[in-house]
Amino acid sequence: MGPNSAELVLIQAWNALRRHPLVALGAVANIAISLAIVGGFFVAAYNVEHIASGLAREATISVQLKDKVDPKKVETKLYSDTRVKQTTFVSKDQALEEYAKSVNLPYKDLKNSITNPLPDMIRVTVTEPQYLTAVAQQAKSIAGVSKVRYQKDVAEKLLHVADGIRLMGMVLGGVMVLAALMLVSTTIQLGVHSRRREIRIMQLVGATNNFIRAPFLIEGAVQGLLGGILAAVLLLVGYSYLHSSIAQSLAFLELVYNTQFMAMCAAGMVVLGVVFGVVGSLVGTRHYLRLI
Amino acid sequence: MIHMQGVGLLYPDGTRALRGIDLHIERGEFAFVVGASGSGKSSLVRLIYREHVATEGRVIVGGQDVAQLPPKRVPALRRRVGVIFQDYRLLPDKTAFENVGFALDVVGVSRAEKYRRVPIALELVGLGDKAQSFPHQLSGGEQQRICIARALINTPPVLIADEPTGNLDPDTSWDIVQLLSQIADNGTTVVVATHDKYIVDKLGRRVISLVQGTIVRDAKEGGTYDGT
Numbered sequence: 001m002g003p004n005s006a007e008l009v010l011i012q013a014w015n016a017l018r019r020h021p022l023v024a025l026g027a028v029a030n031i032a033i034s035l036a037i038v039g040g041f042f043v044a045a046y047n048v049e050h051i052a053s054g055l056a057r058e059a060t061i062s063v064q065l066k067d068k069v070d071p072k073k074v075e076t077k078l079y080s081d082t083r084v085k086q087t088t089f090v091s092k093d094q095a096l097e098e099y100a101k102s103v104n105l106p107y108k109d110l111k112n113s114i115t116n117p118l119p120d121m122i123r124v125t126v127t128e129p130q131y132l133t134a135v136a137q138q139a140k141s142i143a144g145v146s147k148v149r150y151q152k153d154v155a156e157k158l159l160h161v162a163d164g165i166r167l168m169g170m171v172l173g174g175v176m177v178l179a180a181l182m183l184v185s186t187t188i189q190l191g192v193h194s195r196r197r198e199i200r201i202m203q204l205v206g207a208t209n210n211f212i213r214a215p216f217l218i219e220g221a222v223q224g225l226l227g228g229i230l231a232a233v234l235l236l237v238g239y240s241y242l243h244s245s246i247a248q249s250l251a252f253l254e255l256v257y258n259t260q261f262m263a264m265c266a267a268g269m270v271v272l273g274v275v276f277g278v279v280g281s282l283v284g285t286r287h288y289l290r291l292i
Numbered sequence: 293m294i295h296m297q298g299v300g301l302l303y304p305d306g307t308r309a310l311r312g313i314d315l316h317i318e319r320g321e322f323a324f325v326v327g328a329s330g331s332g333k334s335s336l337v338r339l340i341y342r343e344h345v346a347t348e349g350r351v352i353v354g355g356q357d358v359a360q361l362p363p364k365r366v367p368a369l370r371r372r373v374g375v376i377f378q379d380y381r382l383l384p385d386k387t388a389f390e391n392v393g394f395a396l397d398v399v400g401v402s403r404a405e406k407y408r409r410v411p412i413a414l415e416l417v418g419l420g421d422k423a424q425s426f427p428h429q430l431s432g433g434e435q436q437r438i439c440i441a442r443a444l445i446n447t448p449p450v451l452i453a454d455e456p457t458g459n460l461d462p463d464t465s466w467d468i469v470q471l472l473s474q475i476a477d478n479g480t481t482v483v484v485a486t487h488d489k490y491i492v493d494k495l496g497r498r499v500i501s502l503v504q505g506t507i508v509r510d511a512k513e514g515g516t517y518d519g520t
Contacts, residue, residue, distance in 0.1 A: 008397050019385055201381045204343065205442065206370035207398035 009211075013218035016195075023191045024223060030187045031227025031276050034180035036234040039269050041176060043239055045169030047255050049162050054254070056129035056158035061136050061150040064119045069144035075122055077142050083131040088123045092116050119146060129159050177272075181283075184276050188220055188284035199288050209289045213282075220281030221274050228273020232266040239265070293319040293354060293450060293481040294340060300348035301335055301505075309335040310505040313349070317483060319449070322476035324492050325485045326517055327502035333485040336502065337452050340483065341373040342366055354449060371399055374443030376472075378455035380435040382427040382442075388414065389423040392441045399446060413441040417471065433464035440471065444480075451475060453484040457491060465491050473497070489517040 017024045063078065065071060071089045078087050090098070093111075095118040100107040126135050132155050139148045192199070202212045243257050299313040309332045317323050325333045338344040339351045342358050351358045354372060361369060382391045393410045401409075414420050417437035427435055436456060443451055453472060457465035469484070469491045476482040486492065492499060492515075499515030501508050509519050 015385070197381075198383055201383060202394075202398065203367075204341070204370060204375060204381070205395045205398060206367045206446075208367045211398055 009214040009218060012215035013222065016191075016215060016219050017222065020191065020194070023194070024219070027184070027187045027191065027220075027223045027277075027280075028227045028230065031184050031224055031273055031280075032230035032234065034183055035228060035231035035269050035273055035276065036238075038173065038176045038180055038272070039231060039235045039265060040238065042169065042173055042268075043235065043265060045165055045173065049165045049169065050256050051253065052158050052162035052165065053129060056155045056162065058125075059129060059132060059151050059155040059158075061124040061126070061132065061139060061148060063122045063124055063139045063142075063145055064147040064149070065121060066144050066146045067119075069120070071120055071122060074142055074144050078122060078124055078139060081135060081138060083126050083128070083135055085125045085127045090121050090123055092118045092120050095119075095121065129155055132156075181276060181279060184224075185280035185283040188216075188223075188277075188280045189287070191219075192216060192281075192284050192288055196288050199285075200291075203291075213285050213289060216281045216285050217278055220277035220284075222277070224273040224275065224277020224280070225270065226273075227277065228270035231273060232269040235265055235269060236262055293317055293321070294483065295352040296339070296346075296349065297352075298349035299339065299346045299351055301332075301339065301344060302347045308505060309344075310339075310346075313505075313507060315500065315507065315510075317481060319481055320476060320479045321498065322473055322482045323484070323498040323500055324495075324515070325483060325500045325502065326487060326489075326492055328487060331502040332505040333487075333502050334454050335505075337454050337483055337485045340450065340452055341370055341375050367398070371395075371446055372448050372450065374446065374448040374451045376436070376439050376443050376451070376453040376456045378458040380427070380432075380439045382435055382438055384427055387424050387426055388419060388430070388438045388441075391427070391438055392445055395442045395445045409445060410441075413445045414438075416444070417441045432459050433461075433468070436460060436464075436468055437471075440468070444475065447480075449481060451480050451482045453482070453486075455486055456484060457486060457488050462490055466494065469495055492517040 063074065065074060075087050075089060078084055093116065096111060096116050097107045099118070100110045124135060124139065126132055132150055133152065136148050136150050136152075139145055199212055203209075239257075239262075243255050246253055246255060294315070294317040296313050296315040299310060299315075300308070301310040302308050313336065325336055327333045335344055339346050339358065340353055342361065346359045349359075353369065356369070358369060383394065386394065389410055392413055393406045396406045396409065411420060411423065414423055417440050419434060419437050419441070422430060422434060422438075425434075427438070430438065436459075440456075451472070456472070457468055460468065465488060472482050472484060473495060496514045496516070498513060499509070499511045499517065499519075501510070501517075501519065511519060
């Protein structure tokens with residue numbers, strides 16, 4: 001395509017947007033709303049997944065030691081496993097102090113009234129929650145270890161939940177993207193339909209289908225870009241509002257909220273918008289260009 | 293230039309439009325295709341620029357079998373066959389200049405070349421002063437002239453006119469047909485489908501008559517609408 005043709009295509013696309021502003025506006029609004037819904041869904045799914053796997057990641061393994069075992073040796077052995085993230089030694093006295101605190105008793109009274117039944121132990125956290133079981137099994141075989149305890153059920157269930165959410169998010173998200181794409185291409189097809197006579201004339205004077213299609217693609221890309229920007233604004237404003245209201249009332253729910261994540265969301269909306277516009281135009285014009 | 297052999301056309305709905313058409317039109321020849329409504333004259337000329345595809349026989353335009361043409365090469369054929377429509381088919385939101393220039397745009401002609409050639413074409417059809425008018429600001433005859441300028445701008449070897457005077461008064465019709473006749477005299481093959489007895493008889497050129505999709509008469513020079 002020569003410089004003159006490229007210029008022509010841009011002029012035609014611009015004229016179409018200028019001469020049919022309501023049709024263009026409808027398409028932009030449609031893309032923005034579809035994208036904001038898809039984006040909102042993804043952000044929600046991502047957060048639920050994040051919370052579930054974060055909870056699972058916090059799960060610890062308590063490795064209880066036999067009496068008079070050197071905790072350093074066991075700790076070194078535990079730490080040599082690359083799946084172990086951190087080990088913390090908790091002496092029986094510290095453990096009792098923690099317990100006293102948790103049941104709201106003065107530690108000194110408790111210590112003086114009973115012989116401490118708690119063993120020395122090492123708290124182990126793992127790099128990825130799915131290693132919990134394997135690391136716990138491993139710990140059992142170390143000399144000097146009496147008992148290994150961890151919240152197996154809770155951790156595994158949370159992991160399961162996180163996996164399920166991820167899978168459901170991908171499937172549902174895919175379906176939503178497809179549905180949104182169909183909606184967008186139908187809107188664009190309405191615009192194309194109103195210009196079908198024009199398209200036929202172009203064909204009859206010898207225009208190639210690529211030549212006819214090009215302005216529609218540019219138009220779709222511009223509409224997609226505008227729709228994407230609008231969707232990004234909607235999503236970021238909505239999410240910031242949600243974040244601040246959750247921080248006040250449900251503080252234990254920690255949403256992902258950082259510049260990088262927000263920038264990714266915004267960029268995702270804009271890119272997806274352009275893709276929607278271009279693919280929507282391709283699908284929308286296909287019907288009218290099939291007839292030669 | 294145009295050669296048809298055993299051509300038939302059956303529409304998808306089962307209507308038979310043409311049957312057993314054998315026809316040969318020389319380079320630079322002017323021919324009317326006449327007949328009542330539904331006789332198949334429009335269908336016949338539409339085969340030439342492949343708006344319809346023959347279901348039987350061969351349609352050869354400039355040495356090329358049009359029916360066998362892959363879709364990708366149809367635009368190239370249409371650039372060699374200028375078409376004038378009864379309803380003009382101008383782009384409504386483009387000026388006369390832009391409508392004519394559009395046929396150059398699709399071929400990828402430079403802007404400078406376009407600004408040189410479009411005024412000449414408009415001048416040729418007598419509308420040099422209407423370049424900036426939009427179709428709705430022009431009369432039927434003027435719109436038809438724009439359509440002719442557009443069909444001619446790429447200097448195609450073949451010019452097809454499908455009922456070019458269908459919507460025009462007798463005087464304007466006669467002007468348009470004379471213009472087409474001059475174009476043929478300059479070496480362009482011109483085929484005009486019409487049921488306008490007045491212009492056919494007055495011009496006295498070759499007349500191909502169709503009845504129910506078959507050629508019933510082919511009068512060379514000096515032909516009339518009903519052969520009398």
